[in-house]
Amino acid sequence: MDSSSGANEAGPKRHSGSREAIIEAAGRLFLERGFGSVSMDELAKASGVARRTLYNQFETKEDIFREMLLRVSGKLEKAFPPGIEPHGDVEDVLRVIARTILELHKQPEYCGFLRMVVADSRQFPWIAEEFAAVMEPQTARLVEYLAHQTALDILDCGKPVLAAHQFMGMLNEISLWPWMIGRESIPFEAEDVVDETIRTFLQRYRPPQSKGH
Structure with a gap:
């Protein structure tokens, strides 16, 4: 027994x-x-x-890819955590997002998956389509947050989609894309990258009357 x-x-x-x-x-x-x-x-x-x-x-191999994609989706859920709250301090919320994105970039399996998608999506367009279906809802959460902050006059993002991609793009340029093309990451401390990204972003998108606060 x-x-x-x-x-x-x-x-x-x-x-x-x-x-x-x-x-x-x-x-x-x-x-x-x-x-x-x-x-x-x-x-x-x-x-x-x-x-x-x-x-x-x-x-099939496609089923294996989809399983890998589900795991990436789980990591992205953590990159855009429940800390994106309408009533949280905007700088604190952006700091949570930026730090978690940089941590995500440190994971070789995540970056390797991205490289695979880029390499194979021309031959297999469905790979890019399924990857986008996972990525876009996560980006939409940041877009919605920026739009909400704009409605409250805390931010001034007339084009929140553009603003969201600019914010993520500053982080990607430093910590993701060097790895994607086989180069060493640009040697800056993570907190310096976070601080300067937020400072640059808020300098552009914080309304003039609140920039001094």
């Missing part, structure tokens, strides 16, 4: 471990060789699982 119980406990763990191994191998091979150049048999071998186990977990 005890032996049977132990077997039941081990099964889900092996199941979970196989899935994790497949995702890890897929991330590595997709980045090294491109999505279209990797076969399911190669994924089974690289992940150390039987071919049958692989197909029990994922029917």
Whole structure:
């Protein structure tokens, strides 16, 4: 009886471990060789699982990509956390967002996934479309926040979509894009990047009467 119980406990763990191994191998091979150049048999071998186990977990490479995308989505949820509150101090809220984005950029698996999307989206347009479907709602949360702050006359973002992309773009330029093109990150302390990004952004988008406060 005890032996049977132990077997039941081990099964889900092996199941979970196989899935994790497949995702890890897929991330590595997709980045090294491109999505279209990797076969399911190669994924089974690289992940150390039987071919049958692989197909029990994922029917196609597209399913593996979508699983990876769900994980990126979870990371993005943390990058735009519940701290985006209408009544919070705007500088504090922007600081939460900026710090978390920079932390996200430090994660090799996240940046590797982005590189894969850029490399393969021309051959497989659906990759870019599905990635955009995950990214755009997260960006929309920042857009909505900036629009709300503008309605309260705390900010003056006549084009909140543009303003949101400008804010994220300043952070991406320093910590993401150097990595994407294989260069070292620009050597600035994270807090300096956060401070200057917020200062630059608010210098442009804070209404004149409140800039002195």
